[in-house]
Amino acid sequence: SAVISQKPSRDICQRGTSLTIQCQVDSQVTMMFWYRQQPGQSLTLIATANQGSEATYESGFVIDKFPISRPNLTFSTLTVSNMSPEDSSIYLCSVENPTGELFFGEGSRLTVL
Amino acid sequence: QKEVEQNSGPLSVPEGAIASLNCTYSDRVSQSFFWYRQYSGKSPELIMSIYSNGDKEDGRFTAQLNKASQYVSLLIRDSQPSDSATYLCAADTGFQKLVFGTGTRLLVSP
Numbered sequence: 570s571a572v573i574s575q576k577p578s579r580d581i582c583q584r585g586t587s588l589t590i591q592c593q594v595d596s597q598v599t600m601m602f603w604y605r606q607q608p609g610q611s612l613t614l615i616a617t618a619n620q621g622s623e624a625t626y627e628s629g630f631v632i633d634k635f636p637i638s639r640p641n642l643t644f645s646t647l648t649v650s651n652m653s654p655e656d657s658s659i660y661l662c663s664v665e666n667p668t669g670e671l672f673f674g675e676g677s678r679l680t681v682l
Numbered sequence: 683q684k685e686v687e688q689n690s691g692p693l694s695v696p697e698g699a700i701a702s703l704n705c706t707y708s709d710r711v712s713q714s715f716f717w718y719r720q721y722s723g724k725s726p727e728l729i730m731s732i733y734s735n736g737d738k739e740d741g742r743f744t745a746q747l748n749k750a751s752q753y754v755s756l757l758i759r760d761s762q763p764s765d766s767a768t769y770l771c772a773a774d775t776g777f778q779k780l781v782f783g784t785g786t787r788l789l790v791s792p
Contacts (some may be wrong), residue, residue: 570728600778611727611770661725668733669714671772671780673725674720 571596573660580601581680582652590650591676592662597642602671603635604661612661618645652681684771685709688783696791701758703786708752712773715747717756720768720782720785729769730756761790 572595582588584656592601594660603615605614615635616624662674685708695701707715710760732738732745732754744757754773758765763789768785775781 602779612782614779617779657724665778668731669732669774669778669780670716670728672728676725678723 570624570666570670570672571598571664573662573664573672575674575677577677578675579678579680581682583682584653586652587650588652588662589646590662590667590679592645592647592674593645594664598664599643600665602641602665603637603645603647604673606659606676608657611649614619615647615660633642649679651680654681657681674681683703686771686781686783687724688786690768690784691787692789693756693786694747694789694791695761697763698723699761699790701761701765701788701790703756703758703769703771705754705756705783706752707754707771707781708771709773709775709781710749710752711776714774715745715754716720716780717743717754718770718772718782719765720770722767726770733769761788763790763792766790 574593576591601618614627614666616626618624618637618639620639622659636648659676661676663671665671687706704723717730720726730745732747739743742759746755770785772780773785
């Protein structure tokens with residue numbers, strides 16, 4: 570499986586600010602996935618990031634709130650914009666292998682005050 | 683709406699016993715199913731994947747799939763305290779996306 574590195578691992582942010590999470594993969598992948606895991610909840614897909622095209626967002630998530638970049642086949646960023654306490658979550662970057670198995674980075678734990 | 687249902691638990695078993703974790707899914711299109719283990723404060727880790735009806739064994743873990751009943755299970759034999767974690771079931775939606783259940787918390791007591 571690929572090695573997936575995320576930065577920051579955790580952060581505490583003020584309401585109204587924005588934070589960019591970085592995800593680096595040790596091999597080239599076509600798609601990268603961004604998930605959110607709110608406290609005590611399961612994983613929810615935010616968007617799929619494809620290199621060279623705009624990200625595809627799931628219902629309930631919009632580009633203005635969660636802009637995503639995918640400049641190359643090994644890197645992606647997710648920005649959480651204009652944060653509120655409801656955005657306090659773990660944000661996870663993931664990639665899949667050819668059989669559809671999904672592998673996750675270590676996650677970025679975000680607390681918004 | 684595509685859903686994956688799991689009992690939240692906690693499921694408590696003594697060390698050495700078999701832990702049985704269950705999951706149902708709503709979308710008959712789903713063909714691939716996955717079990718993830720998530721320790722507190724950590725990201726999910728893939729344990730098993732299963733694509734065909736029947737059983738699939740890997741060490742102490744056995745995944746079972748019954749597509750007719752839309753049912754997936756994970757058996758953990760000889761449970762150890764280190765198996766204590768939340769176990770997430772996931773199913774593909776047919777669009778290269780996975781839907782996750784809310785997870786079952788397993789507690790293995792020494």
